[in-house]
Amino acid sequence: MPMKELNKYTADEYIKALTEFHGNFAPGLFIGGFMVAAAIRRMGEYEIFDAICESTACLPDAIQMLTPCTVGNGWLKIIDTGRFAITLYDKKSGNGVRVSLDPQKLDRFPEIKNWFFRLTRKQEQDQEKLIHEIQSAGENAFTIRNVTVSRALLGKHDRGRIAICESCGEAYPEEECGLCRACQGLEIYSKLSRVG
Amino acid sequence: MPMKELNKYTADEYIKALTEFHGNFAPGLFIGGFMVAAAIRRMGEYEIFDAICESTACLPDAIQMLTPCTVGNGWLKIIDTGRFAITLYDKKSGNGVRVSLDPQKLDRFPEIKNWFFRLTRKQEQDQEKLIHEIQSAGENAFTIRNVTVSRALLGKHDRGRIAICESCGEAYPEEECGLCRACQGLEIYSKLSRVG
Incomplete structure (x- = not known):
């Protein structure tokens, strides 16, 4: 269909x-x-x-x-x-x-x-x-x-440069403070452990 | 498929x-x-x-x-x-x-x-x-x-009562101030005219 x-x-x-x-x-x-x-x-x-x-x-x-x-x-x-x-x-x-x-x-x-x-x-x-x-x-x-x-x-916002967050080491759209929004305090996880 | x-x-x-x-x-x-x-x-x-x-x-x-x-x-x-x-x-x-x-x-x-x-x-x-x-x-x-x-x-939030916004007259999940979030100032439209 x-x-x-x-x-x-x-x-x-x-x-x-x-x-x-x-x-x-x-x-x-x-x-x-x-x-x-x-x-x-x-x-x-x-x-x-x-x-x-x-x-x-x-x-x-x-x-x-x-x-x-x-x-x-x-x-x-x-x-x-x-x-x-x-x-x-x-x-x-x-x-x-x-x-x-x-x-x-x-x-x-x-x-x-x-x-x-x-x-x-x-x-x-x-x-x-x-x-x-x-x-x-x-x-x-x-x-x-x-x-x-x-x-x-209206219009597309320029998505700018991809940076590495100084705290979690993940990539994110660059912000001045050097931190992704999660590391700026947007809490999602109460536990996080690496498995792979 | x-x-x-x-x-x-x-x-x-x-x-x-x-x-x-x-x-x-x-x-x-x-x-x-x-x-x-x-x-x-x-x-x-x-x-x-x-x-x-x-x-x-x-x-x-x-x-x-x-x-x-x-x-x-x-x-x-x-x-x-x-x-x-x-x-x-x-x-x-x-x-x-x-x-x-x-x-x-x-x-x-x-x-x-x-x-x-x-x-x-x-x-x-x-x-x-x-x-x-x-x-x-x-x-x-x-x-x-x-x-x-x-x-x-986690969990579902109770969606509560549906009220009529005192300003625009549309239905919305009731909030204390009596106004939907658009009429509280979340601007979306610069023009709005009724056609039907």
């Missing part, structure tokens, strides 16, 4: 593919697919684009599955405002489209509302009904905006 | 799959595949595990392609120390394996060294030679450590 081509997925195929990529079915990733599709449809004039995801939950995977933008290639930035919204934009001008799930529009979609506001426990959700409602709601549950992404977020 | 099963990929298949997912061939993603494989081999006693990636470049995609951990499902955390290293760990105990590309070991591998320290310009890299050297180097270019991930990074 071709990745990255939303139009080639039926809803059932997308559910299968997202479950494979994401590890389990997640309503947020399903609805995220429709949000990404809504944005792509409006980005027609741009052949390539970058993406911003405002939530760390589910949505980044919808973008990574359905567009060429991934975290690792740098075309997807995650800026965690906590809002359930994605933006596709032209990397030069910053012009693009932001799609968010609109809480004001959810009274017509009780299953989506229950899931989104965590009003029902996971075990009590009717997944079939929720899937059906997401499909029939489509763009009616979203607010879609034309946006210009702030200049500070 | 099955995703998430490194052992089923030949090197050529992995190059094809990573190019499809990542958008272009990237040496860091190719070498990252070997790093993830080296960690997986040592995580035999754990059926499931979480992942930490210490770099935003390339490596997150190797983890997302070859393990069940993605940014969107929360099993992959990106903690940008700038170091070229990945960690797989048991989410309860924090015990796991960290694999890093070791700058001290690269004198034997001149093509990898040139690429890693950006000593040659992209256009001047001999990609065939580099691919061959990455394959023949294998784990000899890595340092592999047993680690325990700090307690603060």
Whole structure:
């Protein structure tokens, strides 16, 4: 099954593919697919684009599955405002489209509302009904905006010289103090022992 | 082609799959595949595990392609120390394996060294030679450590109540001030206009 081509997925195929990529079915990733599709449809004039995801939950995977933008290639930035919204934009001008799930529009979609506001426990959700409602709601549950992404977020930053950290001896993008960010105090490990 | 099963990929298949997912061939993603494989081999006693990636470049995609951990499902955390290293760990105990590309070991591998320290310009890299050297180097270019991930990074945080931001009207995980993080000053857009 071709990745990255939303139009080639039926809803059932997308559910299968997202479950494979994401590890389990997640309503947020399903609805995220429709949000990404809504944005792509409006980005027609741009052949390539970058993406911003405002939530760390589910949505980044919808973008990574359905567009060429991934975290690792740098075309997807995650800026965690906590809002359930994605933006596709032209990397030069910053012009693009932001799609968010609109809480004001959810009274017509009780299953989506229950899931989104965590009003029902996971075990009590009717997944079939929720899937059906997401499909029939489509763009009616979203607010879609034309946006210009702030200049500070545009463009590639020069990645500069690779240096050796004076403390851990590992390579890192050079900073003035001579230490990588871990040795500057970004603690990750409580124990670390060499085996190979 | 099955995703998430490194052992089923030949090197050529992995190059094809990573190019499809990542958008272009990237040496860091190719070498990252070997790093993830080296960690997986040592995580035999754990059926499931979480992942930490210490770099935003390339490596997150190797983890997302070859393990069940993605940014969107929360099993992959990106903690940008700038170091070229990945960690797989048991989410309860924090015990796991960290694999890093070791700058001290690269004198034997001149093509990898040139690429890693950006000593040659992209256009001047001999990609065939580099691919061959990455394959023949294998784990000899890595340092592999047993680690325990700090307690603060373990466990799921309760995601709490979903509230409506008093300023933008969008939903977000409730914070005391009544504002989502964007309206608290995390600026993303210089222009925003409603179209749907």
